[in-house]
Amino acid sequence: MSNEVYNPDFIEVGDLIRKCRENASMTQADLSEKAGFGEKTLSRLEMGKSNMRIDTFFTLADALGVTPNDISPSRLTSKRKDRRFTDLEAKFNRLSEKQKQLVYDTMASLMNGLENLN
Numbered sequence: 001m002s003n004e005v006y007n008p009d010f011i012e013v014g015d016l017i018r019k020c021r022e023n024a025s026m027t028q029a030d031l032s033e034k035a036g037f038g039e040k041t042l043s044r045l046e047m048g049k050s051n052m053r054i055d056t057f058f059t060l061a062d063a064l065g066v067t068p069n070d071i072s073p074s075r076l077t078s079k080r081k082d083r084r085f086t087d088l089e090a091k092f093n094r095l096s097e098k099q100k101q102l103v104y105d106t107m108a109s110l111m112n113g114l115e116n117l118n
């Protein structure tokens with residue numbers, strides 16, 4: 001008999017961590033090294049089989065280049081972002097400042113153009 005406790009929040013957080021890691025094109029080994037803990041620990045977190053300390057939670061968010069809200073269970077977030085934008089945000093966070101400004105300027109121009117169509 002297993003000592004593991006089923007907790008839907010742990011499973012959701014684990015899924016979010018895995019999705020963010022994959023969106024960042026990182027392996028478990030990459031993320032474990034960047035976050036400073038073992039692959040086995042990360043594997044258990046991604047499977048929702050383990051809880052984590054708050055400092056581990058923030059370390060993972062930082063290593064993934066996302067906000068803590070991006071890997072929080074939906075019941076704790078007032079409004080879950082559209083998941084399509086989470087992928088883009090993770091990629092955006094890995095850009096240089098010059099690249100970010102180019103993306104911002106391009107998006108602003110596109111949005112202005114769309115507003116003018118109405």
